[in-house]
Amino acid sequence: xRISILAAAAVCLALPAFAGPEDFIAGPRVPxxxxxxxxxxAVLPADAHFKVAFDISAASEGDAVSxxxxxxxxxxxxxxxxxxxxxxxxxxxxxxxxxxMDLVNEAKRGGPNPNAPLIAELVAAGAxxxxxxxxxxxxxxxxxxxxxxxxxSLSAMTAHALLQQDGYTLNPF
Numbered sequence: 001x002r003i004s005i006l007a008a009a010a011v012c013l014a015l016p017a018f019a020g021p022e023d024f025i026a027g028p029r030v031p032x033x034x035x036x037x038x039x040x041x042a043v044l045p046a047d048a049h050f051k052v053a054f055d056i057s058a059a060s061e062g063d064a065v066s067x068x069x070x071x072x073x074x075x076x077x078x079x080x081x082x083x084x085x086x087x088x089x090x091x092x093x094x095x096x097x098x099x100x101m102d103l104v105n106e107a108k109r110g111g112p113n114p115n116a117p118l119i120a121e122l123v124a125a126g127a128x129x130x131x132x133x134x135x136x137x138x139x140x141x142x143x144x145x146x147x148x149x150x151x152x153s154l155s156a157m158t159a160h161a162l163l164q165q166d167g168y169t170l171n172p173f
Contacts, residue, residue, distance in 0.1 A: 033118045090126070
């Protein structure tokens, strides 16, 4: 009986820690995407600086926005909402493989690209978005096929090596 009461109490105390979809809010850096939930009690060092690279190879499904690109938006928004100055948060996105089609314009895609508004907001927020040049060559994608603000790198491997030399860490998610 005592164990049951303790277990029930533990569950009740833990419930406020769970955030539901209604708890996720838009952020200031990428306002239409990357919703994030506030985390009470989470404290970051006042001098924290973030230079984070996102590696994306999985394409979005159908007409859905890329969850991976949205994660980069969420990273920017959550840190802005946590009080980290925009100048202290840099995001680089390196895309290769099937995800390349998430970066192309309507003409190359053969229809509207649901990621175009997200990419425009990421670029406006200062995110660097690079497509692997080897992927582009293999898929017949040129710079003219890319959405505004997206650039070509020699390769994804090269992009990551240069970003690492510039102090970026690779986001493991």
